[in-house]
Amino acid sequence: MEKIIPFTIKDLAKITNHRSGEIKFGEKMITIPKDTDSLDFIKNCEARYVLFGIPEDIGVRANYGRPGAASAWDSAIASIANIQHNRFCKGSQIVILGQLDVVQLMKEVANLDFNDIDDRSKLSQLVSKIDKDVSHIIFSIVKLGKIPIVIGGGHNNSYGNIKGTALAKGKPINAINFDAHSDFRILEGRHSGNGFSYAFEEGFLKKYFVFGLHENYTSKNVLDTIKKLDDRVRYNTYDSISIRREKDFTQEMMHALEFINDEPFGIEIDLDAIPNIACSAMTMSGFSVEQLRQFIYYYGKRRNAAYIHICEGAPDLGEDKNNHLIGKLIGYLVTDFIKANGSLLPII
Template sequence: MEKLIPFTINDLAKVTNYRCGEIKFGEKMMTVPKDADIISFLKSCESKYVLFGIPEDIGVRANFGRPGAASAWESAIKSIANIQHNRFCKGSQLLVLGHLDVVEEMAAVENLDFNDNNDRKKLSQLVEQIDKEVSHIIFNIVKAGKTPIIIGGGHNNSYGNIKGTALAKGKPINAINFDAHSDFRILEGRHSGNGFSYAYEEGFLKKYFIFGLHENYTSKSVLDTLKKIDDRVQFNTYDEINIRKQKNFEQEMVQAFEFIKDDFYGIEIDLDAIPNIASSAMTMSGFSVEELRQFVYYFSQNQNVSYIHICEGAPDLSEDKNNHLIGKLIGYLVTDFMKANLHS
């Protein structure tokens, strides 16, 4: 795992705001000791969950999106470190592994133009490099018997999460994706809009449910593709749940769960499904934060949950005064996941 930049005990101290009479997550979360073998430590440590950051937005750029998702990891770890350690949720259940080293790749895309075909090929090739590193790290976390909590980057990283988990489990896995978009677009070179279609095509993704598609932003060709494979890929739309009220939010969660529950599955959360959350594809209409938290809690209450990935949030695109709020939201989702999953 040479592309991993480990998070140290000193890093943790820098982001934790100590206060007399309180215990913060940052005082209880674990890190890998400086001279320890990472894989051996993963296997032996008591923490059930492993926090891993991907500070990139190359897949977003390759998909004509606005960069900014690279900033989510730093914002999230600051918020998570300052959550209260108490009887409801304990920081000691969390090992902060670190983040992917993408400094060279991010520098390489600085002057690339996604409207130029040659530049788009370069962007896709860089996404493929990141795919390999993400899948390798996720494989090692899952193989060690831990549950990854993956923060940041574009939704291109769903591919590496699915592949790494499937390889560790020795079979294809399922996925539930809370998203305004299918991310099941054509295989035209890797980007943030086709992580699931590539994972499906290559045999790592068995069943896939998309929760809350936005009808206005799903192409006819994607809908036609999904119709042909509806034994393995299903969806509902935000419009039929919250606008036309043809379907019920709670009942739809039950149906989606029935579809994926019989095998190991990953939970994918795209923050662009929530109104006014700064992201590459920001929306004004969508599910509420409370509905998202209920969704995370509901799908985390099962022993087949293999990881959660929270992506596409872009604090760098927020107003300066409120750019900490995305990290705070990610902190809520992380603890909702842990609270639900710990005793499953």
């Protein structure tokens, strides 16, 4: 796959902090040997999960957001490499594919202004280029019978995840999105706020559930659109669950599962749903980290779980002394998914 910057065993050794008497993920995770066909290697290795990074924030910029999400991959892989390999979770379950090569694209957007209509058009065009690459890579992984673990980048990459998985499965898939926003906005050119609406419009997304919408930041237009599509697009709100207590968090997970579990589904996680996490749309109110981890474990246990995508975290926007914490959080989420997926439950 020419659009991939491989992650080598030397790269892994540089970020793994070795300690006597301990075994870290970085000592057990699998990398693809140099001059080896990556797809053949992934197909034949025993690892079930393929770790893939998308270090871009072009879709965020195109959506009037603050750049910074490009930094999550480096932070995440450094933290994942230093998780303990033990009876609870083993690093050998993961093969590291590497990261999408967006170096030139990121240089091209450095001086673009999203307030300029021509620049905004250029940003959207670049997002469409990324879409093609992501969908091809995800298609290739899923077609081999492996499960992608995707670290973003912006939430624009939901489109490529959904399209690639749908093409590999030969049919539209479903998605559940843990997010403060629907990302189901109008088809106005690609950006991080309309990945799901484009996937839906183009026939790759069958059913879509948004878990924990923030009522203050969801437009009337989006709510009206979803209402018209109630048989295929549904949501609950953070406010109804955690503020007004009209709904129960666990019961809502069950209801959402009933809606999306009839087909393979993607698990989409936007870190802007968690308070005080540095990202382009940082919030002060939202679900807890523990609730997010429970959410991932709950859906990860299902046989129809086709991939997980963790996005929008932006360590570059955090405090200098603690910018490693987003990577550490992503490490928890990745291992929660693997632990759950290793003890699969029936489809229904």
